Amino acid sequence: MFYDDSYDPINNITEINGVDGLLYTYMHFARNSIDVNYQLAYKNKTTVQVGSRIGQLARFASGYHHLHYQILKGDVYVNPLAVIAPHLDTKPPEIWGVHFVAWNDGSREFTAQGVDCIALQDRVDIVAEINDSHEELVSLGRSEPVWVYDLWWEVCSVGSNQCTLHTTHQFDEMPTMWGAMRFAANRYYANRHPWNSRSSYRNPPRANFVLLTNFDDPLNNFIGHWDTNDMQNGTYTVTVTAEDFAHHTTTHSERVCIDNS
Numbered sequence: 001m002f003y004d005d006s007y008d009p010i011n012n013i014t015e016i017n018g019v020d021g022l023l024y025t026y027m028h029f030a031r032n033s034i035d036v037n038y039q040l041a042y043k044n045k046t047t048v049q050v051g052s053r054i055g056q057l058a059r060f061a062s063g064y065h066h067l068h069y070q071i072l073k074g075d076v077y078v079n080p081l082a083v084i085a086p087h088l089d090t091k092p093p094e095i096w097g098v099h100f101v102a103w104n105d106g107s108r109e110f111t112a113q114g115v116d117c118i119a120l121q122d123r124v125d126i127v128a129e130i131n132d133s134h135e136e137l138v139s140l141g142r143s144e145p146v147w148v149y150d151l152w153w154e155v156c157s158v159g160s161n162q163c164t165l166h167t168t169h170q171f172d173e174m175p176t177m178w179g180a181m182r183f184a185a186n187r188y189y190a191n192r193h194p195w196n197s198r199s200s201y202r203n204p205p206r207a208n209f210v211l212l213t214n215f216d217d218p219l220n221n222f223i224g225h226w227d228t229n230d231m232q233n234g235t236y237t238v239t240v241t242a243e244d245f246a247h248h249t250t251t252h253s254e255r256v257c258i259d260n261s
């Protein structure tokens with residue numbers, strides 16, 4: 001355990017070694033606000049009880065007073081949404097759209113060319129725009145989206161009912177190191193026009209554009225894709241499902257026609 005409330009709000013931070021083996025990090029305490037009992041526990045290397053006061057949150061000029069909270073299990077970042085209870089979440093995720101683009105080229109979107117299906121060819125990346133909100137945040141007057149628990153997509157051949165399931169990642173653990181370089185964030189969330197995930201918390205409502213196909217090869221940036229050359233020419237439905245931490249699910253289907261002849 002250590003603490004630092006001697007500097008500006010950006011650096012104020014404390015870490016607690018949990019008896020459960022997890023490392024808890026809190027950031028954004030007001031200057032010189034760390035509780036005296038907490039300081040004593042640090043100096044005497046004694047245990048801090050659940051519910052103890054640590055310090056006071058910094059007040060931000062923007063009005064967006066907030067706590068950064070990180071849980072580390074070994075070298076795995078645990079998603080706080082997976083362990084915060086209770087979940088007062090009665091609203092399923094929303095899938096605002098599913099788009100198909102040429103492999104790693106978000107500027108070339110496949111579209112329905114006057115027919116009832118989106119014409120696909122060659123290697124494809126799938127982009128889904130997803131929002132999930134949380135009653136507790138809404139009740140506080142904000143509409144920030146939170147991220148989902150799980151995401152998967154399924155391709156079914158129209159007529160034969162043969163389906164192939166593609167999983168992505170279960171977000172009770174974050175997919176990889178979310179450090180300053182933001183490798184994982186750049187790989188899985190689009191941050192370029194026109195698929196720019198809203199990154200400003202000052203401009204809700206917003207959603208994130210997630211690159212579903214990049215999860216197929218998690219070790220390589222952007223390599224992941226859906227190779228429609230492996231499919232027979234024909235008509236398929238692609239169904240994306242998003243599940244939140246309260247286990248509500250939402251699906252969104254698009255009809256696609258593959259023609260690689």
Ligand SMILES: [Ca+2]
Nearest residue numbers: 089091092244
């Ligand atoms: Ca929800």
Ligand SMILES: [Ca+2]
Nearest residue numbers: 125222223224
């Ligand atoms: Ca890709």
